[in-house]
Amino acid sequence: MYLRILKKDLRRKKTMNAILLLFVVLAATFIASSANNLITVSSALDNFYEKAEGPDYWFVSINADDVERFQTFAKENRYDYTVSELIQIDSKNVLVEGKKFEYSNTLCLSTLGGSRIFDKNNEEITHVNDGEVWVTNFIFEKNDNNFYEGAKVKISQNGVEKEFTVRGYTKDALFGSAMVGMTRFLVSDNDAKLFNNEENAVANSVEIHTKDPDYFDKFNALELNTIMSFDRPMFKMIYLMDILIAAILLVVSVCLILISMVILRFIIQFTVTEEFREIGVMKAIGIPNFAIRGLYAAKYFAIALVGTLIGCTLSFPFSRIMIQSVSRKIVISGEDNYLVNIGAAILAGATVVFFSYFCTRRIRKFSPIDAIRSGETGERFRKKSFLRLGKTHLPVVPFMALNDIFSGIKSYVSMILIFILGTLLVIIPVNTINTLRSDGLITTFNMVESDHIISQELLFNPNEDNQKKAEQKFSEVREMFAENGIDVDVFQEIMFRTNIKKGDKRTNSLSFQGLGGVTTDMYTYLEGTAPQNPHEVALTYLTAGQIDAKIGDDVKIKVGEDTKTYTVTAIYQSMNNMGEGVRFYQDAKLDYNYAAGSFGMQVNYKDNPDSAALAERKELLEELYPDADIYTPGEYIGYMIGNVAEQLDGIKALILAIVLGINALVAVLMVKSFITKEKSEIALLKAIGFKNTPLTLWQTMRIGTVLLVSVLVGAVSSLPLSMLIITPIFQMMGAYSIEYEIRAAEVYLMYPLIVLAVTAGAAFVSAQGLRKISSAQISNNE
Amino acid sequence: MTNILEVQDLCKTYVVNKRQNNVLKNVNFSIDEGEMVAVMGPSGSGKSTLLYSVSGMDGITAGEVRFCGKSVSKMSQKELAKLRLDEMGFIFQQMYMLKNLSVLDNILLPACQSDKMKESRKETAQRGHALMRKLGIIDIADNDINEVSGGQLQRACICRSMINKPKMIFADEPTGALNRASSDEVMEELAKLNSEGTTIMLVTHDVKVAAKCTRVLYIVDGNIQGEYRLEKYDKTKLRDRERALNGWLMEMGF
Numbered sequence A: 001m002y003l004r005i006l007k008k009d010l011r012r013k014k015t016m017n018a019i020l021l022l023f024v025v026l027a028a029t030f031i032a033s034s035a036n037n038l039i040t041v042s043s044a045l046d047n048f049y050e051k052a053e054g055p056d057y058w059f060v061s062i063n064a065d066d067v068e069r070f071q072t073f074a075k076e077n078r079y080d081y082t083v084s085e086l087i088q089i090d091s092k093n094v095l096v097e098g099k100k101f102e103y104s105n106t107l108c109l110s111t112l113g114g115s116r117i118f119d120k121n122n123e124e125i126t127h128v129n130d131g132e133v134w135v136t137n138f139i140f141e142k143n144d145n146n147f148y149e150g151a152k153v154k155i156s157q158n159g160v161e162k163e164f165t166v167r168g169y170t171k172d173a174l175f176g177s178a179m180v181g182m183t184r185f186l187v188s189d190n191d192a193k194l195f196n197n198e199e200n201a202v203a204n205s206v207e208i209h210t211k212d213p214d215y216f217d218k219f220n221a222l223e224l225n226t227i228m229s230f231d232r233p234m235f236k237m238i239y240l241m242d243i244l245i246a247a248i249l250l251v252v253s254v255c256l257i258l259i260s261m262v263i264l265r266f267i268i269q270f271t272v273t274e275e276f277r278e279i280g281v282m283k284a285i286g287i288p289n290f291a292i293r294g295l296y297a298a299k300y301f302a303i304a305l306v307g308t309l310i311g312c313t314l315s316f317p318f319s320r321i322m323i324q325s326v327s328r329k330i331v332i333s334g335e336d337n338y339l340v341n342i343g344a345a346i347l348a349g350a351t352v353v354f355f356s357y358f359c360t361r362r363i364r365k366f367s368p369i370d371a372i373r374s375g376e377t378g379e380r381f382r383k384k385s386f387l388r389l390g391k392t393h394l395p396v397v398p399f400m401a402l403n404d405i406f407s408g409i410k411s412y413v414s415m416i417l418i419f420i421l422g423t424l425l426v427i428i429p430v431n432t433i434n435t436l437r438s439d440g441l442i443t444t445f446n447m448v449e450s451d452h453i454i455s456q457e458l459l460f461n462p463n464e465d466n467q468k469k470a471e472q473k474f475s476e477v478r479e480m481f482a483e484n485g486i487d488v489d490v491f492q493e494i495m496f497r498t499n500i501k502k503g504d505k506r507t508n509s510l511s512f513q514g515l516g517g518v519t520t521d522m523y524t525y526l527e528g529t530a531p532q533n534p535h536e537v538a539l540t541y542l543t544a545g546q547i548d549a550k551i552g553d554d555v556k557i558k559v560g561e562d563t564k565t566y567t568v569t570a571i572y573q574s575m576n577n578m579g580e581g582v583r584f585y586q587d588a589k590l591d592y593n594y595a596a597g598s599f600g601m602q603v604n605y606k607d608n609p610d611s612a613a614l615a616e617r618k619e620l621l622e623e624l625y626p627d628a629d630i631y632t633p634g635e636y637i638g639y640m641i642g643n644v645a646e647q648l649d650g651i652k653a654l655i656l657a658i659v660l661g662i663n664a665l666v667a668v669l670m671v672k673s674f675i676t677k678e679k680s681e682i683a684l685l686k687a688i689g690f691k692n693t694p695l696t697l698w699q700t701m702r703i704g705t706v707l708l709v710s711v712l713v714g715a716v717s718s719l720p721l722s723m724l725i726i727t728p729i730f731q732m733m734g735a736y737s738i739e740y741e742i743r744a745a746e747v748y749l750m751y752p753l754i755v756l757a758v759t760a761g762a763a764f765v766s767a768q769g770l771r772k773i774s775s776a777q778i779s780n781n782e
Numbered sequence B: 001m002t003n004i005l006e007v008q009d010l011c012k013t014y015v016v017n018k019r020q021n022n023v024l025k026n027v028n029f030s031i032d033e034g035e036m037v038a039v040m041g042p043s044g045s046g047k048s049t050l051l052y053s054v055s056g057m058d059g060i061t062a063g064e065v066r067f068c069g070k071s072v073s074k075m076s077q078k079e080l081a082k083l084r085l086d087e088m089g090f091i092f093q094q095m096y097m098l099k100n101l102s103v104l105d106n107i108l109l110p111a112c113q114s115d116k117m118k119e120s121r122k123e124t125a126q127r128g129h130a131l132m133r134k135l136g137i138i139d140i141a142d143n144d145i146n147e148v149s150g151g152q153l154q155r156a157c158i159c160r161s162m163i164n165k166p167k168m169i170f171a172d173e174p175t176g177a178l179n180r181a182s183s184d185e186v187m188e189e190l191a192k193l194n195s196e197g198t199t200i201m202l203v204t205h206d207v208k209v210a211a212k213c214t215r216v217l218y219i220v221d222g223n224i225q226g227e228y229r230l231e232k233y234d235k236t237k238l239r240d241r242e243r244a245l246n247g248w249l250m251e252m253g254f
Helices: A002-012 A014-051 A064-077 A189-195 A215-222 A232-238 A240-274 A276-284 A289-322 A338-359 A368-372 A396-407 A409-436 A439-445 A466-483 A541-546 A611-624 A633-641 A644-677 A679-687 A692-732 A744-772 A775-779 B047-054 B077-086 B103-113 B121-134 B150-162 B180-195 B235-252
Strands: A057-061 A080-089 A094-096 A106-110 A132-136 A152-157 A160-172 A182-186 A202-209 A228-231 A452-454 A488-502 A505-515 A536-540 A554-559 A562-572 A582-584 A595-605 B003-016 B019-032 B036-040 B062-067 B088-091 B168-172 B199-203 B215-220 B223-229
Touching: A002 A014, A014 A232, A014 A240, A014 A289, A014 A338, A014 A644, A057 A064, A057 A215, A064 A080, A064 A202, A064 A215, A080 A189, A106 A189, A160 A182, A160 A189, A215 A505, A228 A232, A240 A338, A240 A409, A240 A644, A276 A289, A289 A338, A396 A409, A396 A692, A396 B103, A409 A633, A409 A644, A409 A692, A409 A744, A439 A633, A452 A611, A452 A633, A466 A488, A466 A505, A466 A595, A505 A541, A536 A541, A536 A554, A541 A562, A562 A582, A595 A611, A644 A679, A644 A692, A644 A744, A679 A692, A679 A775, A692 A744, B003 B047, B003 B199, B019 B047, B019 B199, B019 B223, B036 B047, B036 B180, B047 B062, B047 B168, B047 B199, B077 B088, B088 B150, B103 B121, B103 B150, B121 B150, B150 B168, B150 B180, B168 B180, B180 B199, B215 B235, B223 B235
Parallel strands: A106 A182, A132 A160, A505 A582, A536 A562, B036 B199, B036 B215, B088 B168, B168 B199
Antiparallel strands: A057 A202, A057 A228, A080 A106, A080 A202, A094 A152, A132 A182, A152 A160, A452 A595, A488 A505, A488 A554, A488 A595, A536 A582, A554 A562, B003 B019, B003 B062, B215 B223
16 A cells, blocks of 8 residues: 555655655765765875875985984984985976976976875886886876876986976875975986986985984984975875865765755655645544554655665765865875765665654644644734735735745745855855965965066075075066066065074974065064064064064074074964964075075066056066066965865855755745645635736745845855854964955855846746646635 | 626536546526626536636636626636736635735735726725725734634635725635625625625525525536526515525426
């Protein structure tokens, strides 16, 4: 009998059952793939680092004596370590498929050795053939480079030239993130030897494996000159941007699960309520409660079973898509953890069955006649809506829409929640992306704001007069502008790797000095005042915290071989190396033989050009420097931290598509259920002379009004919620006080309008279904 | 007297499971302005179908229905909706009303949707109040529909059917869901409206209801078998009217 009733029910209520099935499928898919994603991503970095046998500590030094000192120290302390050579290559000397190679940070040639490196299939690379090159993933996938498997890469530097064939991309624990500020091409030993000559700078990469808790203090006491130094926890932070993407997907998944559950609850409750009359009849003829409930449970069990099976199947490819962006950079061992998908999908299905059985509990409470009256006893303790047609000037259609909402606000709560959540899901990533791309963020990267940045980062060799080299470059640029009638300031940030000490506390940190007329008072500080003389410095929160330094304290800083005492005058924030930083006074005498590198060359136009003139000048700069890239500050951040914003853009589009899809489905579902529920009212309105158009508008406006309110609430609350969500992420990267870039037209107008238009459109199309209801049906409706 | 409704060779056929069901078979009749006509007949004879077909609420299979000289059967859905809104009033057996509106708002709804009266919302509300006062239900104007009795609700439905000053009211068993007292009250109101000039066509099973009309059509198997004319309604002669009508109905096999 159950089967017969079930078959008939499925035939009779095709649309509602189809929508219910669709949402069970969606819920099962999202829950299964999100659970997989959650488990996989949360452990991915640790697993990858273990699998790669990544070091506990890592540093890069260009000073051979320092490396030797370290080796003696390591042997004395019995530390396990490996040293490998990194041959520095100027990006200008690299052609990819005949085109300029776009990368301005430090590029090295390296051979296998140290931590393990994997290919795209997660297989360890154990051998590199002569003439072949492996490229780290973030470089391989950089849009403006033309890398592909089999692409030709020509490197010619200091008289040595060789063409390589790109073998593929690597998953490289040490050099796999743009945040490291350095990357490597993996080549064979023979090819590396070819470029390893006296004219090319060779740095040493030293990987240390030790569990010695005092290692860091002992290492700092050596006061080595390093150009880079990381410990294990810092590696996790380096991949933060990639994890951020995974985290956003995770949040989206959780929201989608919530949405699916809310919708399921609504549908099940609605269908059960709709069937109250039949339930009443069954009760009246003496069928016991458990049998009636079992009948409905059987129906929802059948739907849940089919939905779970489909959802579980769909979740496998969906899981892979969700972690694709992350799994291209790191080895994710749990990618094929299908048992998680199956378990989560079964859980989703069981929840549906439980929900349906839970919703039928009302059956027990009502007498047969109550059930026949659709579960309404007629008792009402408060008035419905405060609106009165006779007292308002609203036209009939908007009045009816508003009145319905105010009369039964509870039935719109699910819809409101879903629409608010959807709006937030769209707007928060947009705010994050816009902030990540904003020009103002440059001040958190140890730079001052400027109009343009030329990607002419300086590579320093220890045997050159680097300061002179830099200043010579500035005057060349100034002259070139002067020839074009433009008066400019040109300046650049020079980086040093320094050792800092206060009392017995030591650390090492990236340090900066502005060259070319930029002064310390032009930077942003969170506490204190800018360094005013050569013996003053500003420290970042992180660096100051590491040595317990406060404003007014004296600290010893070693640059190269010189150790001097400086007074801390200010604390600032930096997103370089997750918050490291020391700011020297512009005239402080530093040993430029130990300069580790520089940022791009910054240009400020003295005539304060407007945005149109700025765009023209950018074109001019591109003509003047065909070999360089010209950036706005916002673009330069993207260039420094990798294509995170681009990836987020992709996710933003995906989220928008999902939210629009969900909203449209919810709108269709709600309108369909309203039409089913209000069939007699629609027939009555038609009978008394209402045309189809106002009735369609009534249904659409009801959804539209709820949607409008939800989108407004979502848009307004998006700002504090964005801050709540984004601030901790920026804090982890070293930025404590961020000015959020809120583009009102985009956030408060464009996206809300898209959401409104698509959802209201879906509601309108769905509302056309009421055309099928004829006025004569009034006599058939109860 | 002029014809307000003219029905010629009206046929209505339903197809259920590939089987034709001829509900109305060449029905012919007309109703003059100011008449109050009852349609009676056994269950399933086609009474309600006839009412819905001639009022434009349901399509017809063949024949012609003319309302105020205009062919209803040739009107588009939009024209039919306007006709029902402005020129016709409807009362149903079940007191169908919008559950989210107050009693008064339900009454005002057709007037606010129509542009027939060219009046302000305030004036519409005043007319609504006046109608409710006239039918003795002014006290329930602001009540929700589940707070009032069936009789009061049916009177509110009469108010709604009257709000656009229609030329004719169609009522499908208007007292079918009411007790005797409420039924009498409602029928008194309808008779009063008729005496004031409103044409009414109603479907009923109840002889007491039909006895208040000026004419009774008797329908069997989709055909009008006969009609019985009565004098203008006079409350004092109700028993005689009922007795006479009963006699005729018995002759017709009711």
